[in-house]
Amino acid sequence: MAIDRRGDPRRTAAPDRELLSAADVTRTVARIAHQIIEKTTFGPDNPDDLVIVGIPTGGAVLASRLAVAIAEFTGVAPVVGTVDPTLYRDDLRRGPARPLGDTALPDGGLDDRLVVLVDDVLFSGRTVRAALDALGEHGRPRAVQLAVLVDRGHRELPIRADYVGKNVPTAQGESIVVLLVETDGRDGVALRRAAESAGPGS
Amino acid sequence: MRHLLSVTDLDAASAIGLLDTADRLKQALLGREVRKLPTLRGRTVVTMFYENSTRTRVSFEVAGKWMSADTINVAASGSSVGKGESLRDTAATLAAIGADCIVVRHPASGAAHRMAHWAERDAATGAVGPTGPGSSTSVVNAGDGTHEHPTQALLDAATVRDRLGGIAGRRIGIVGDVLHSRVARSNVFLLATLGAEVVLVAPPTLLPVGVAAWPCRVGDALEDELPGLDAVMMLRVQAERMHGAFLPSAREYAVRYGLSERRAALLPDHAVVLHPGPMVRGMEIAPAVADAASSAVLAQVQNGVHVRMAVLYHLLAGAAA
Numbered sequence: 001m002a003i004d005r006r007g008d009p010r011r012t013a014a015p016d017r018e019l020l021s022a023a024d025v026t027r028t029v030a031r032i033a034h035q036i037i038e039k040t041t042f043g044p045d046n047p048d049d050l051v052i053v054g055i056p057t058g059g060a061v062l063a064s065r066l067a068v069a070i071a072e073f074t075g076v077a078p079v080v081g082t083v084d085p086t087l088y089r090d091d092l093r094r095g096p097a098r099p100l101g102d103t104a105l106p107d108g109g110l111d112d113r114l115v116v117l118v119d120d121v122l123f124s125g126r127t128v129r130a131a132l133d134a135l136g137e138h139g140r141p142r143a144v145q146l147a148v149l150v151d152r153g154h155r156e157l158p159i160r161a162d163y164v165g166k167n168v169p170t171a172q173g174e175s176i177v178v179l180l181v182e183t184d185g186r187d188g189v190a191l192r193r194a195a196e197s198a199g200p201g202s
Numbered sequence: 203m204r205h206l207l208s209v210t211d212l213d214a215a216s217a218i219g220l221l222d223t224a225d226r227l228k229q230a231l232l233g234r235e236v237r238k239l240p241t242l243r244g245r246t247v248v249t250m251f252y253e254n255s256t257r258t259r260v261s262f263e264v265a266g267k268w269m270s271a272d273t274i275n276v277a278a279s280g281s282s283v284g285k286g287e288s289l290r291d292t293a294a295t296l297a298a299i300g301a302d303c304i305v306v307r308h309p310a311s312g313a314a315h316r317m318a319h320w321a322e323r324d325a326a327t328g329a330v331g332p333t334g335p336g337s338s339t340s341v342v343n344a345g346d347g348t349h350e351h352p353t354q355a356l357l358d359a360a361t362v363r364d365r366l367g368g369i370a371g372r373r374i375g376i377v378g379d380v381l382h383s384r385v386a387r388s389n390v391f392l393l394a395t396l397g398a399e400v401v402l403v404a405p406p407t408l409l410p411v412g413v414a415a416w417p418c419r420v421g422d423a424l425e426d427e428l429p430g431l432d433a434v435m436m437l438r439v440q441a442e443r444m445h446g447a448f449l450p451s452a453r454e455y456a457v458r459y460g461l462s463e464r465r466a467a468l469l470p471d472h473a474v475v476l477h478p479g480p481m482v483r484g485m486e487i488a489p490a491v492a493d494a495a496s497s498a499v500l501a502q503v504q505n506g507v508h509v510r511m512a513v514l515y516h517l518l519a520g521a522a523a
Contacts, residue, residue: 087230087241087269097203097520099219100226105233138234 016177016190019150019168025180025187028165029062032147033069035163039145040114043074048108049142050078051115055085055131056101058120061182062149066118081105083117083138085130103134110139116163120178122148125159150189152176203516205318205341209352209392217395221360223512224505231268242271245518246332248301249344250292252278252308257479257503258344258353262305265510271518274301293317296339298330302518303340311347311384340517348382348443353513354478355388357506359396361498362433364505365474370397375427376418378437378459378486381408382444385478386437390418403427405459407448424459428468435476436461436486456485466491474498 020028036042042050052070054063060082071077084101092098117131128146135144147163152170168176170191179188203216212220231237247266251259259275266273276296278284283292289308296304304321306314318341324331331337345351363369374393380386380402387410393400394417401421402409413420421427428434439455449455466475466488475487475497483489492499 084226084230087227087239092241092519093521095521097516100223100230100515102226103229103232107233109233133240134230137236137238 016192018188018190019176020166020189022187025149025189028149029065030069032163032165033066033073036066036116036145036147037070037074039162040116042070042076042078044076047076047078049114051081051106051110051113051141052078053081053083053105053115053117053135055117055119055127056082057183058149058178058180059118060102061180062120062147063118066116066147079106079108083131083134085127085134088130088133090126090130105138110135110141112140112142115141115144116147117144118147120149120180121176122146122151122159122161122164123154123176125155125157128159129157149178150176204338205314205321205343206352206513206517207314207318207341207343208350209355209388209395212352212392212395214395214397217356217359217392220356220509220512220516221363223515224356224360224508227511227515228505228508237268239269242266242269242514242518245271245302246300247271247273247303247305247514247518248276248296248299249273249305250276250278250296250307251344252283252306252313253345255307255344257506258307258351261503261506262342262344262353262510262514265507265514268507269511269514271302271514289313289317290320293320293339294324294329297321297324297332300332301339302332303342303514305342305344306346307344308346311349313346314341314343315346317341342513342517345384347384348387349384350388351384351478352388352392353506353510354385355392356513357502357509358385358389358435358476358478359392360505360509361476361502362393362398362474364501365498366432366472369393371399372432373399373401373430375401375403375421375431375434376437377403377424377434377461379408379439379448380404380413380437381410381448382440383437386435389435390416394418401427401431403459405449405455424461424465425468428465429470431469431473433474433476434461434469435478436481437478438480438482439485452485460484460486460488461491462488463490466494466496469496476502479503 052063052067054060067078067080082102082104084103086098086100145162148161149165151164151167175192177190177192249259249262263273321339325338328335376386390400400418403421403424477499
C-alpha cells in the first residue's frame with residue numbers, strides 16, 4: 001500500500017474518503033495510456049523509442065499496467081523498467097536508513113529514448129527529482145515525461161506532470177492512500193485525514 | 203544500527219535487510235558507466251588496518267567511494283601507531299579529525315568492541331566527535347583477532363543466497379582451521395541465524411574449546427560429509443597465528459583436509475565452493491577446484507563490495523541516532 005509519508009495513517013480517526021474506485025483506477029490508467037500514445041506517437045512504426053519507468057512500489061506497478069494497456073491499444077508493448085530514487089533522496093539524513101527498492105532498466109539503455117516516468121502520487125516533487133537524478137546516471141534520455149495517478153499539490157520543487165490521472169486538492173496533514181491489486185489485493189484511491197502530520201514528504 | 207561488531211548483534215530480519223540492500227545496490231550500479239552514487243556525500247570513512255589485508259580493505263574503500271564517501275586508509279605501519287600511540291588515542295584522534303565511521307582490523311579479539319565502547323562514552327561525555335561534541339563515530343569490525351569478521355560472513359551469505367536461491371534449510375560445511383578463524387566463527391552464527399545447518403570439519407587440534415555450544419554440528423571425515431553439502435567453505439590454515447604444534451605437517455593437512463579434485467567430485471552438482479581468501483592453492487584447496495565453475499571465490503569478492511556498501515548505507519545514510 002502506498003501512502004505518502006506525511007502523517008501517520010495508523011492514528012486516524014476519520015474514515016477515508018474514496019477518490020477513485022477500482023473501476024475508476026482501471027479507466028484512469030487506460031486514459032493515461034491513450035494520452036501517452038497520442039503524445040509520443042508510439043506504435044508499430046516507432047516501437048523502440050518509448051520506455052516506461054516506474055518508481056517503486058506503486059509507480060512500478062502502474063508502469064507495467066500502462067505498458068499492458070498501451071500494448072492492447074497499439075499492438076506493440078513498450079519497454080518497461082523501474083528506478084529506485086532512494087539513494088538520491090535529499091532527506092536521507094532526516095530519518096533512519098530507508099530500505100531500497102528495485103532498479104531494473106532495459107538492456108538497450110536510456111540514451112536518446114523517450115522515458116515516461118510513472119509514480120502513484122505527486123506531492124512535493126522531491127521523489128521525482130531524486131528519480132530524475134537516478135535516471136540521469138543510467139543514460140541520457142531524449143526527453144523525460146512524468147505520469148502520475150494522483151496529483152495532490154503542495155509542490156516544493158518546479159516539477160509538473162505531463163499526464164495526471166486525477167487532481168486532488170489536499171491539506172498538508174492529509175494523506176493519499178493508493179491501493180493496487182498487485183500489492184494490496186484491490187484497487188482504489190482514498191483521502192485520509194491524518195491526526196498529526198510529521199516527517200519528510202514523499 | 204550504530205556499529206557492526208558481531209553477527210550475533212543481527213537477527214534474521216536485519217541480516218536479510220542488509221543482504222537485500224546489497225542486492226539493490228548491485229542492481230542500482232548494474233551496467234552503468236559511472237559507478238558512483240551520491241548517497242554518502244560528505245561522510246568520512248577511515249579504514250584502519252593493523253593487520254594485512256587486500257580484499258577487505260580495498261572493498262571497504264571502494265564501497266565508500268562508490269557511494270561518494272571520502273575514504274581514507276590508515277595502515278598501522280606508517281602511522282603514529284609505530285611511535286607507540288595506543289588504540290584508544292588513535293581512535294579518539296580519528297574521531298576528532300572527523301571520521302564518521304572507522305573500519306578497523308586488529309589482531310586482538312575485541313578491539314572493535316572496545317573502540318565502539320570508547321566512541322559511545324566519548325559522545326556521552328561530550329568529547330570532540332566527527333561532527334562536533336557529542337557526536338559519535340560508528341565502528342565496523344573488519345576482523346578482530348580470532349573473534350569475528352561480520353562483513354565476510356554477510357558476503358558469504360549473499361553468495362550462498364545468490365547461488366542456491368536461499369539459505370534456510372541448506373547444509374553448509376566449514377572445513378579447516380576453525381580455531382583461528384574469525385571467518386568461521388562469524389559464519390557459523392550468521393548462517394545459523396539465517397536457518398542453515400552448519401557442519402564443521404576440522405582436525406581436533408583446530409577446533410575451539412566450547413564448540414559444542416555453537417549452533418552447529420562437528421562432522422565426521424570430509425569424504426563422508428561432502429555428498430550431503432549444498433556449500434562448502436574452505437578455510438585458510440593461519441600459519442601466522444599458530445604458535446604451537448597444531449598439525450603434524452602441512453602435507454598431512456592437505457591430504458586429510460584439502461579439497462582435492464577427487465573430493466570436490468563427491469559434492470552434489472549444485473554445490474558451491476567458497477573460500478574467504480587469500481587461498482593457499484595446493485594446501486586447503488586444489489588449483490583446479492579453485493578455478494572450477496562451482497567455485498564462487500571471485501563472486502564472493504564482488505559481493506563483498508556490495509555488502510560493505512550496504513553496511514555503510516545502514517550505518518551512515520540515515521540520521522545520526
